[in-house]
Amino acid sequence: MRTRMLLKRFNLTQRLTHLFLMITFLIQAGTGFSRLFITTDFGRSLSLFFGGYKTAIDIHFWVGILMTAGFGVHTIYMLSKIDWKNPVQSIFGPDSLVPNLNDAKHLLQRIRWTIGKSPRPKLDRWAYWEKFDYLAVYWGMPLLAITGLMLKFPLLTTFVLPGWALNIAALFHRAEAILAVSYIFIVHFFIGHLRPSCFPMHEAMFSGSIHLDEALEEKPAWVERLKKEGKLELAMAKPPARWFRAIYFVFGYTALVFGLYILINGIYYSRYIRLH
């Protein structure tokens, strides 16, 4: 059985950021895909949930504005987290999400581990797939925001750009959205829910803590570093309350079911997708 020792992994701000991103992303995916598939029964039924074809775009636009604002706030938060007295160490150090050479080594070693030819890589606080998750969203959001604004205000856009830029913007907006939705609903959901060590749900993003033995197995370098700095005692957390666990299990599974509904129907009706 698991030990009851818990290690703090995400603070309240980070968890709220994830919750915010989760809700806005699902609304954007729902409204956006309802319009992308509007020629099919799936798109029409999904758009009815968001008030029809025309209301869906209004929701999509305003939630997009909210999301972009959240992106700005998060960027300020990240900048405030950098230790400006020693910026190199804090940007490229192990507590940062900036990829470095160690990630490439860990990736190769983990691939060899999956076929049983190497021990587990000694990962630090952020593994390479977690960094990829984060940075993929971080570059995708400005791209979607800029192309989305271009398409929302075509007359303003064509004051500075030729009209065919709108064709390209539409292509980028849809292709990036499909990429993000596919990645989140296939890979991110698999890593967070279906992977044997996380089944039935990885609770770290909601409870904010992971089991110490899980951290020792998957992220040994992080625990070692905390021990060396004498911060391990400080990083111990209380187990989440029962009612809180119940709430986030229900919430997480609601999001999962909604995502899988979009994914399965999206694959089934994929021949109706018009990219531009």
Next chain:
Amino acid sequence: MDESLKHRTVMRVRLICFWGAIVLLIGVIVMLFVPPRPTLAQKEVTSPIYRYRERVATGYYEGYEVSPRRKRAVLEVPTAQRGLFPFGSASAMVQIRTRLPDSHRGLKFYFRNTCIECHPKQARNIHSERAGITCRQCHGPEPIPAINHYYSPMNPIRRHAYVCAKCHEGATAAFADFHVHEPSGTELSTRESFPALFYASWGMLLLFLGTLAFFVPHSFMVGVRELTETKGFKNVTHQWVLPLIERCRGKVRRFLEKKKLPEHEDEDAS
């Protein structure tokens, strides 16, 4: 007394002139570097040079009246100008269909056909699919003039005002450069007709395929490997699978024992 007053006045006038000259100079330099405000389409312009041009206006918006200048992504090469003698008598017989007053001139059984029968690809566009707009709502009634015919409403010279602005209020020539009937982004022929779309589509497609082709098998392999590890084994097998098997096995055993019981009795009896 008078002398000094005169002197001060002269000095003041000189100072005002000096600083005035400097301010003027800076103003001129700034004016040189500040670009003129972009003239928006369909906006009357007031400067004398434009008013002079207006007197000889041709009735449609010219390049200088819209910003930015139309940059055409699709390159057209008129076929009749190819060959050794492009302006010979033979090429004069060739009808360039994009320039005829009636683009369907001389087609047999024309009035028995629908548009989509000959232009199937053109039917797949966002205007007709999403907004339910028919071909004729933009291309006009019979005879449908060719796109590049001089008096055609579809001519890029006036398309924004005569066609697009029917729905898109304030449409400019640059706005009208949006490609309604765009080619498929991944087809090789698009590389010549609309290169930006071609490279953008292939870039996004490769990014999509590359991301999923790496992360889907990789995550799946990790999942399979974790099943065989102690922790994954414990978590899934010990908590979920083994108890289930144990429960089922107990039921099966009890079921089998019930069946076997009478046989044992028989053996004992004999």
